[in-house]
Amino acid sequence: MKDASCISCDVAVIGAGMAGMAAALFAAQRGLRCVQIGNGGSLLFASGLLDLLGVYPVAERRLWRSPYEALALLAREQAEHPMARLAVASIRSAFESFVTALASAGLRYAPLGEFNRKVLTSIGTVKTTFGVPRSMIAGAAALEARPPCLLVDFRGLREFSARQIVATLGERWPGLRHQRIEFPGAESAPELYAAHLARALESRLMRERTINLVKPLLGDARAVGFPAVLGLARAGEVHAAFEEALGMPVFEIPTMPTSVPGLRLLGALETAVSKLGVRRRHQASVRALVFSAGAGPATLELDGAQGGERVVARAVVLATGRFTGRGLTAYRGQVRESILGLPVHQPDSRETWHQRDFLDPSGHAINRAGLEIDSAWRPLDAAGRPAWPRLFAAGSILAHQDWMRAKCGSGLAIATAWGAVEQVARQLRRVGAG
Amino acid sequence: MNSASSVQTQVLIIGGGVTGTALARDLALRGVDCVLVEMDDINAGASGRNHGLLHSGARYVAGDREAAVDCRSEGDILKRMAKQAIQDTGGYYVAVQGDDERYIADFPSCCARSGISARVVDVALARELEPALSPRTIAVFEVPDASIDPFRLSLESMAHAQSLGARLMRRTRVVGFEREGRQIRAVRLQSRNGGQAQRIEAAQVVNAAGAWAREVALLAGAPIEMSYSKGTLLVTHTRLAGRVVNRLRLPGNADIMMPGGTVSIVGTTSTRVDALDDIRPTTLEADLIVAEASRMLPALAAMRYVRAYAGVRPLVGATGGRDARAVSRGYALFNHEDQGLDNLATITGGKLTTCRLMAERAADLVCRRLGVTRACVTATLPLPAVPECAWTEPGHSPRAWMRTLRLKDPLLCECEMVSGSAVDAIYAALRAAGDTPTLTDIGLRSRVGKGACQGAFCALRTSAHLYQGGGFQGSRGLAEILDFVGERWRGQRAVLWGEQLAQAELMEALHCGLFGEELQDDGLPDAPGQVAAGRAQR
Numbered sequence: 001m002k003d004a005s006c007i008s009c010d011v012a013v014i015g016a017g018m019a020g021m022a023a024a025l026f027a028a029q030r031g032l033r034c035v036q037i038g039n040g041g042s043l044l045f046a047s048g049l050l051d052l053l054g055v056y057p058v059a060e061r062r063l064w065r066s067p068y069e070a071l072a073l074l075a076r077e078q079a080e081h082p083m084a085r086l087a088v089a090s091i092r093s094a095f096e097s098f099v100t101a102l103a104s105a106g107l108r109y110a111p112l113g114e115f116n117r118k119v120l121t122s123i124g125t126v127k128t129t130f131g132v133p134r135s136m137i138a139g140a141a142a143l144e145a146r147p148p149c150l151l152v153d154f155r156g157l158r159e160f161s162a163r164q165i166v167a168t169l170g171e172r173w174p175g176l177r178h179q180r181i182e183f184p185g186a187e188s189a190p191e192l193y194a195a196h197l198a199r200a201l202e203s204r205l206m207r208e209r210t211i212n213l214v215k216p217l218l219g220d221a222r223a224v225g226f227p228a229v230l231g232l233a234r235a236g237e238v239h240a241a242f243e244e245a246l247g248m249p250v251f252e253i254p255t256m257p258t259s260v261p262g263l264r265l266l267g268a269l270e271t272a273v274s275k276l277g278v279r280r281r282h283q284a285s286v287r288a289l290v291f292s293a294g295a296g297p298a299t300l301e302l303d304g305a306q307g308g309e310r311v312v313a314r315a316v317v318l319a320t321g322r323f324t325g326r327g328l329t330a331y332r333g334q335v336r337e338s339i340l341g342l343p344v345h346q347p348d349s350r351e352t353w354h355q356r357d358f359l360d361p362s363g364h365a366i367n368r369a370g371l372e373i374d375s376a377w378r379p380l381d382a383a384g385r386p387a388w389p390r391l392f393a394a395g396s397i398l399a400h401q402d403w404m405r406a407k408c409g410s411g412l413a414i415a416t417a418w419g420a421v422e423q424v425a426r427q428l429r430r431v432g433a434g
Numbered sequence: 435m436n437s438a439s440s441v442q443t444q445v446l447i448i449g450g451g452v453t454g455t456a457l458a459r460d461l462a463l464r465g466v467d468c469v470l471v472e473m474d475d476i477n478a479g480a481s482g483r484n485h486g487l488l489h490s491g492a493r494y495v496a497g498d499r500e501a502a503v504d505c506r507s508e509g510d511i512l513k514r515m516a517k518q519a520i521q522d523t524g525g526y527y528v529a530v531q532g533d534d535e536r537y538i539a540d541f542p543s544c545c546a547r548s549g550i551s552a553r554v555v556d557v558a559l560a561r562e563l564e565p566a567l568s569p570r571t572i573a574v575f576e577v578p579d580a581s582i583d584p585f586r587l588s589l590e591s592m593a594h595a596q597s598l599g600a601r602l603m604r605r606t607r608v609v610g611f612e613r614e615g616r617q618i619r620a621v622r623l624q625s626r627n628g629g630q631a632q633r634i635e636a637a638q639v640v641n642a643a644g645a646w647a648r649e650v651a652l653l654a655g656a657p658i659e660m661s662y663s664k665g666t667l668l669v670t671h672t673r674l675a676g677r678v679v680n681r682l683r684l685p686g687n688a689d690i691m692m693p694g695g696t697v698s699i700v701g702t703t704s705t706r707v708d709a710l711d712d713i714r715p716t717t718l719e720a721d722l723i724v725a726e727a728s729r730m731l732p733a734l735a736a737m738r739y740v741r742a743y744a745g746v747r748p749l750v751g752a753t754g755g756r757d758a759r760a761v762s763r764g765y766a767l768f769n770h771e772d773q774g775l776d777n778l779a780t781i782t783g784g785k786l787t788t789c790r791l792m793a794e795r796a797a798d799l800v801c802r803r804l805g806v807t808r809a810c811v812t813a814t815l816p817l818p819a820v821p822e823c824a825w826t827e828p829g830h831s832p833r834a835w836m837r838t839l840r841l842k843d844p845l846l847c848e849c850e851m852v853s854g855s856a857v858d859a860i861y862a863a864l865r866a867a868g869d870t871p872t873l874t875d876i877g878l879r880s881r882v883g884k885g886a887c888q889g890a891f892c893a894l895r896t897s898a899h900l901y902q903g904g905g906f907q908g909s910r911g912l913a914e915i916l917d918f919v920g921e922r923w924r925g926q927r928a929v930l931w932g933e934q935l936a937q938a939e940l941m942e943a944l945h946c947g948l949f950g951e952e953l954q955d956d957g958l959p960d961a962p963g964q965v966a967a968g969r970a971q972r
Binding site for chain 1: 714716717718721724841842843844845846891894895897898899901902906907908909911912915916919920923924927930931932935936938939940942943944945946947948949950951952953954955956957958960962
């Protein structure tokens with residue numbers, strides 16, 4: 001590997017989903033030189049909503065208005081849950097830092113309060129969440145007050161039927177109406193893609209043509225909802241223009257992936273970490289990760305479009321996600337961590353990985369599988385000791401949580417990234433600058 | 435009993451599998467009026483849970499020659515009469531190192547005795563034509579196996595019968611028989627959707643309930659001896675071979691790989707079970723199939739599987755008023771006359787390949803009793819192809835979609851390329867028959883939900899589409915999504931490792947993580963401004 005370039009850094013973050021992005025962001029905010037490896041593909045599946053903790057305990061399906069109270073109870077009752085390892089104050093700081101960084105990159109969220117909020121989804125369910133994008137927040141207010149309201153959708157956007165939302169809510173929101181319009185200029189297209197619409201609406205002309213189609217439909221509406229397609233990088237501007245032109249609150253409704261709010265998140269996080277000097281290797285993957293003995297650095301051999309590259313890092317954060325993120329690999333007989341083959345806490349046999357019913361209230365045991373960590377967020381080896389003194393883990397790869405059922409996906413990612421990076425900084429300080 | 439709510443017919447058929455639907459068509463073609471009641475949907479039992487293999491008969495040449503001969507002749511008939519449901523793939527019988535050499539040596543002569551063509555194929559050539567075959571292959575024979583779509587077969591048989599006046603009642607369960615002397619005077623029915631009880635007065639009743647034939651016969655007071663064998667099959671993500679590949683040995687576990695459209699189906703297992711409820715594939719069965727089948731097709735060891743399913747074979751005991759003209763040990767026709775009933779028949783057992791013959795035999799008995807003299811024509815009259823029944827065929831939807839590209843026809847299922855117009859056509863056909871189509875009904879009649887996503891995405895797009903077209907109203911769509919995805923889950927659960935586990939995780943992230951479909955209470959107060967009960971404190 002003579003030709004391979006070599007970069008050195010304080011911390012290498014492997015993974016570019018919500019947790020990897022948060023870890024890179026927090027590391028850079030602390031002044032650590034950071035290299036981040038991995039594409040942000042999993043963020044395309046994000047809804048844009050930042051869940052903190054909505055349901056606890058999972059088996060009781062109990063919804064919480066205050067995520068912080070739920071977290072306090074979780075910390076008392078489930079000490080092994082990764083989010084139970086953090087003080088509530090740290091989780092608050094982590095969330096504030098995260099949304100502040102997003103705002104500085106042009107993606108604004110409504111001010112975080114004390115409480116969860118409820119928003120409509122594209123299939124007409126009501127979702128409990130915490131951080132709500134500015135472009136969606138009027139929907140939370142509308143759902144609470146339920147004034148006369150119009151939902152608009154576009155023919156060809158297959159995953160979104162405003163009629164379905166209205167029908168599903170039924171009598172709970174009598175003043176809710178729906179209208180379908182043709183997206184201007186796409187009248188003959190059989191299918192429309194959310195990202196294309198979002199990009200198109202960044203053009204003032206397209207926006208005006210769309211708004212002109214909506215205006216005559218407003219009737220008695222006091223708020224208007226759209227599928228989440230109101231702009232990409234300039235979503236703030238597009239949303240404001242809609243509100244101004246329609247003269248009432250306008251809100252987006254989160255849709256199934258691949259979603260525009262996910263693209264926005266990815267874009268804003270890329271901007272935020274790049275501004276802070278994080279070197280991103282978004283087309284690379286880690287071929288080998290080798291630790292030197294004692295407190296020496298780790299060497300990461302990368303595969304990718306840029307050719308073989310080597311990263312020498314004083315610390316490594318593993319934020320590679322679960323099965324969809326490729327952080328964990330499931331074989332027929334067992335689950336293993338994908339890069340290092342770290343031991344994974346898991347159920348005994350595949351027969352017990354999943355419940356017989358998809359929606360079993362207890363959730364599936366496999367979803368609580370993952371890496372065990374010590375008090376410093378370091379994954380453990382088979383003997384129960386840290387696998388390497390400066391290997392840390394964050395995000396959904398951690399064991400003893402079920403983010404999908406607890407509605408704590410972003411909370412888990414952001415809080416554990418905060419916790420892991422805090423330990424990275426502490427450990428690196430301990431060994432000094434060199 | 436209110437006779438005003440009674441329906442009258444000449445023949446009531448119980449069970450809408452391959453035999454029941456073929457029987458409805460056979461009778462209708464002889465001018466006999468019939469009603470078919472099915473407790474679930476067409477092919478919901480073993481008829482829809484098998485390989486989809488049109489047997490050449492070679493599988494049974496050593497152990498069950500009668501069945502082998504039946505399969506051979508019936509296979510030939512179906513290839514001519516139901517062309518549209520069959521892909522004439524041909525089949526290989528393949529032995530690998532360690533397999534019984536005597537069986538291999540005797541195979542061609544056994545086939546010849548049953549009139550089945552079995553041509554020896556040079557191993558190197560066979561591996562060139564089917565590269566997935568094991569390098570440890572030691573013998574290959576070519577036989578006239580074929581692939582058959584049992585859904586298309588049954589749906590078209592039923593559609594043809596309906597066009598001739600037969601009636602279909604889906605989701606309707608038989609709950610009782612009214613007997614009078616040696617006659618069943620009426621059969622009592624209950625709609626599974628909670629509709630009102632119904633009653634059918636029929637001159638003849640045929641029990642074609644497959645594995646459920648024992649329960650039905652018992653309800654009629656004419657018990658038959660049956661046992662059940664559960665068989666599990668796996669569906670691969672991609673098609674592995676052009677031909678059917680059978681293991682050249684006495685029938686055993688996981689020795690058939692069936693190519694069907696874009697996938698391959700591998701199985702089966704055979705486990706005795708005592709009850710019919712909650713039949714589902716297990717992880718152990720999946721592991722056994724992978725281990726065993728990969729001996730003849732090594733790629734199966736590392737293959738991605740998208741689904742598993744399990745059916746129950748009805749095995750018929752040797753007692754109970756067996757009709758003397760039953761021609762094979764493979765199936766059984768009971769006339770129940772020695773049990774004191776003159777207008778009940780039970781036809782069960784058998785194979786997909788012999789379903790037409792089974793229907794013919796049952797129809798012959800019923801017609802003799804009714805005094806109908808018209809002969810069976812299903813061996814010579816081709817099954818009419820029906821456009822609404824073609825959507826189960828892999829590859830049909832994409833072709834149809836390509837033809838309608840210039841129209842505004844969105845793709846709802848991206849894995850299998852099923853378009854909005856396909857869903858509309860299926861929906862309209864069910865509506866025309868007076869039905870209330872569900873998402874699951876549409877899944878059974880198309881490829882929706884059959885691809886890699888197993889319904890995670892297409893269930894949502896399809897329900898949005900149905901809402902938009904007015905097919906779904908109220909909050910019903912959500913329940914339909916849950917039903918559909920839940921049913922797909924049953925099939926996925928045993929094969930969730932590797933890539934398919936990542937897919938299942940994505941499905942849960944979407945349906946639970948984002949949409950919260952598992953939460954029965956979304957915490958939204960019924961009226962604005964109220965605080966949901968019990969939630970304010972938290």
